[in-house]
Amino acid sequence: MGLTVEVLNDLEARNLQAAAQAALVENNAIALIELLEMLWSCDLEGANTVIDAVLQRLQQLRSLR
Template sequence: MSLTVDVLNDLEASNLQAASQAALQECSPIALIELLEMLWSCDLQGANTVIDAVLQRLQQLRALR
């Protein structure tokens, strides 16, 4: 849940770089999926940019399995 809170705070501050970077550094697929669900349903500016980063990180983690 910490990832979601951190990313939402970054988005609220219009810091897309930090929000995307947090997603790209996350190692927990569950945390990423929770974040994806939250971003998908919200209407925050910049959410699509972070959604792209979350999907990219999920693909990276899948490749490591």
């Protein structure tokens, strides 16, 4: 839940760089999937940038398995 709150705070502050960066350094795939689900279902400005970062990070984590 910490990742979601951090990203939402960054999006609210219109800090897309920080929101995307938080996703790109997250190691917990479950937290990333929860964030992706939340961003996908809401209409937040800048969400697509973070969605792209989440998908990229999930792909990276998958390749490490």
